[in-house]
Amino acid sequence: MIDVRIAFTAIGLPGHFYPLVPLAWACRAAGHDVLMVTTDGFTAGAVRSGLPVASCGPAADFVDLVTHGGVQDEEYANGRAFGRIARQRLPRTERLLRDWRPDLVVSERAEFAGPIAAHTLGIPQVELHWGRAALPQYRIAAADELRPTLAARGLAGLPAPRASLNPWPPGLRLPYAGGHLSVRHESYNGDALVPGWALERRTRPRVCMTLGTVVPRIGEDVVSAWHPVLLALAELDVELVVAVSETVAARWPALPDAVRHFGWLPLSQSLGACDAVIHHGGQGTTLTALATGRPQVMLPVFDDQFDNTEAVVRAGAGLRLLPDEVTPASVAARTGEVLARPGYARAAADVATEIAAQPSTADTVRVLVDL
Ligand code: TYD
Numbered sequence: 001m002i003d004v005r006i007a008f009t010a011i012g013l014p015g016h017f018y019p020l021v022p023l024a025w026a027c028r029a030a031g032h033d034v035l036m037v038t039t040d041g042f043t044a045g046a047v048r049s050g051l052p053v054a055s056c057g058p059a060a061d062f063v064d065l066v067t068h069g070g071v072q073d074e075e076y077a078n079g080r081a082f083g084r085i086a087r088q089r090l091p092r093t094e095r096l097l098r099d100w101r102p103d104l105v106v107s108e109r110a111e112f113a114g115p116i117a118a119h120t121l122g123i124p125q126v127e128l129h130w131g132r133a134a135l136p137q138y139r140i141a142a143a144d145e146l147r148p149t150l151a152a153r154g155l156a157g158l159p160a161p162r163a164s165l166n167p168w169p170p171g172l173r174l175p176y177a178g179g180h181l182s183v184r185h186e187s188y189n190g191d192a193l194v195p196g197w198a199l200e201r202r203t204r205p206r207v208c209m210t211l212g213t214v215v216p217r218i219g220e221d222v223v224s225a226w227h228p229v230l231l232a233l234a235e236l237d238v239e240l241v242v243a244v245s246e247t248v249a250a251r252w253p254a255l256p257d258a259v260r261h262f263g264w265l266p267l268s269q270s271l272g273a274c275d276a277v278i279h280h281g282g283q284g285t286t287l288t289a290l291a292t293g294r295p296q297v298m299l300p301v302f303d304d305q306f307d308n309t310e311a312v313v314r315a316g317a318g319l320r321l322l323p324d325e326v327t328p329a330s331v332a333a334r335t336g337e338v339l340a341r342p343g344y345a346r347a348a349a350d351v352a353t354e355i356a357a358q359p360s361t362a363d364t365v366r367v368l369v370d371l
Contacts, residue, residue, distance in 0.1 A: 002105045003031055003032060003033065003099065004032045004104060004338050004369045005034075005102040005103050006024075006027050006034050006104045006105075007034075007035050007096075007097060007100065007102040007105045007114065007141060008034055008035070008036050008105075008107070009037045009038070009093070009105060009106075009107040009108070010021045010037075010038050010111050011038070011039070011042075011082065011085050011110045012042025012059070012107070013042070013064070013213065013214065014190065014213045014284075014356065015130075015212065015213060015214065015283065016111070016187045017038060017042065017049075017108070017346055018190070019284060020108055021036075021049045021051065021188035021329075022186035022187070022188050022226065022348065023106065023128070023165070023183065023361045024106075025050075025051065025297050026361035026362045026364065027368070029362070030369075031293060031296035032122075032369070033098060034051060034052065035052050035053075035054055036049065036051045036054070037053075037054050037056050037093065037096065037114065037145065038053065038086070039057040039089055040055050040057065040058055040059040041059030042339060045190070046193040048190070048192070050176040051074070054080070054100075055150070055262060056089050056091070056113070056286075057085075057088050057089025057319060058088055058089075061339075062078075062081055063214065063218060064080075066139075071260060072170075074302055075137035075303055075304075076137040076141045077115060077141070078137075078138065078141075078303055079135075079137050079138035079139065079140060079145075079186055080141045080144070080145050082110045082138060082141075083112065083143070083144065083146050084145055084297055085113075085147075086112035086142060086294060087145065087149060087268045089113040090113040093113040093114060093116075093117045094113075094120065094121070095359045097114075097121055098121060101173070102122070102123060102318065103124055103369075104124050104125070104368060104369070104371070105109070105118040105124070105125040105126070106125075106126045106128060106165075107128070107161075107285045108127075108128045108130060108216060109127050109128065109129050109130060109164075110138060110311070112142050112146065112158055113331075114159065115127075115159050116150070116153065116155070116159065118159070119153070120153050121147060124371055125159070126161055126163035126164070126165060126371065127316065128165045128167075129166045129167075129180055130140075130163040130167065130171060130195050130283050130305045130326070130328065131168075131283040131304045131307070131308060132168050132177075132283070132304070132308050132310075133174070133304040133307035135304060136174045137145075138287070139157075141156060143157045144191070147171045162371055163180075163181055163371060164177075164179075164181065164279045164290070165181050165183045165190075165364065166180035166182060167181065167182075167183050167184065167287060168185075169182075169351060169360075170353040170354070171305050171315070171351070172290075172354075176368070178239070179233050180201065181367060182358045182359055182360075183358065183360075183361060183364045184289040184355060184356065184360050184361065185268075185288075185290075185291050185358075186360070186361055187268035187288045187335075188335075189265075189267040189268050189284070190264060190266065190289065192266045192321070194266055197241075197273065198270050198273040199273070200273075200274065202239070204238060204239050205237075205238045205239070206238060206240075206260070206273065206338055207238045207239070207240055207241070207276050207277070208240075208242070208265070208267075208276075208278070208279075209229075209230070209233065209277075209278040209279070209333060210236075210246055210267070210277070210278075210280070210285060211226070211299075211301075212242065212279070212284075212285055213282075215279075215282075215301050215302075216245065216248045217243060218301075219321045220304070222248060223248075223251055223253070225329075227252070227253060228342060229328045229332075230255070231256060232328035232331065232332040233258070233278075233331065233332050233335060234256035234257070234258035235332065236335060236339075238258065238335055239258060239303065240256075240258050240259045241259070241269065241274065242261065242263075243263075243264065244262070245264060246264055249262050249263040266343050267284075267288045267369075268291070269291060271289055271292040272292050273287060275294070275345075276295050276296065276297065276335060276339050277294045277296045277297070277342075277363070278290045278297045278298075278331065278335060278366060279296065279297075280298070280301050281298045281299070281300040281306065281312075282305060282308070283306035283308050283313060284341055286311075286312060287355070290312070290315075290317065290352060291352055291356075292346045292352065292353045293349040293351070294319030294345070294348075295317050295318050295336055295338040295339075295344035295345045296312055296319075296338065296348070297318060297320075297321070297334045297335050298312055298313070298320045299321050299326055299331070300322070300323075302322070307340070309330070315347055315351050317348035318338060318348070319337060321334060337338075338362075341357065347371060
């Protein structure tokens with residue numbers, strides 16, 4: 001079948017929207033009609049993907065909507081926030097899908113308005129299952145939040161997707177994900193220019209540090225917490241590049257000379273020019289680092305970041321520091337270790353080979369349109 005209409009739905013966070021972009025581009029390249037569906041506050045970033053974008057709801061910021069009662073119920077609390085976002089966007093999503101009439105809806109795993117609307121309208125729906133963890137509480141909590149909405153549509157719970165696409169290499173997946181369809185992780189990391197140094201031969205070891213897009217917005221003040229870490233890393237005689245949003249970069253005090261770049265980086269192209277990555281275990285960052293074969297020092301902060309970290313450590317591709325182990329000295333010591341012992345880079349390169357062997361997004365388009 002050619003010329004299929006496919007709606008992609010994601011909540012308004014880079015870590016949720018970006019994983020859909022390469023697949024949507026592959027659908028377009030195959031001649032299909034695609035529409036990216038997100039919410040008001042996120043559309044400016046979404047249109048910079050070069051794809052057609054529609055908004056289906058009021059600005060719904062996950063960080064504002066989530067209310068944590070403590071680490072224990074973190075997964076459930078996040079699921080409740082995803083349920084709230086779905087409730088806000090469902091009326092416009094239903095209208096949009098009814099009028100635009102896609103043949104297929106592809107939703108990232110935490111966006112639930114698309115799946116409910118697709119079910120109501122009899123449109124097949126597929127999930128992009130980012131992250132390594134099963135995260136059952138996401139669906140349980142979202143269903144609790146959406147109970148009356150689901151009941152009004154004759155649903156006892158969230159509708160199950162027809163298939164789940166999984167970008168994690170099979171060797172790093174947990175058993176529950178055995179039946180998922182593999183799709184190669186192809187990185188889309190936003191719309192920044194590739195810096196000149198990323199294309200030149202490097203003369204010193206280079207380390208990238210990033211905390212993703214959500215960690216700097218929650219918890220302790222990122223500048224006071226991370227500036228001392230940066231100073232300790234600068235003692236390692238390496239060049240440092242720091243991938244953070246421009247908003248965070250603007251607040252930072254004077255930087256050590258070792259810092260070559262400080263601001264948003266196109267991660268995939270930049271990590272190819274680094275020898276190690278220090279990061280928070282966000283799923284997009286983790287897969288991007290693995291796909292470029294880089295050894296990692298992982299500093300997980302919340303939710304599925306701990307599971308993604310576990311996968312990297314088990315693969316031998318990096319080391320981890322839990323929140324209460326993180327000090328400037330421990331981060332610098334672990335970074336020195338992954339740089340000094342080639343086994344970490346070799347294990348990361350093996351994972352990169354496995355990622356590269358998965359069906360491409362172009363292959364996946366053919367599977368999707370035949371579902
Ligand atoms: P992810 O790693 O899943 O983490 P989080 O949701 O916690 O932010 O998603 C972050 C994405 O943003 C990932 O694709 C990497 C990308 N990114 C860059 O490419 N450059 C940057 O400077 C930053 C901060 C993020």
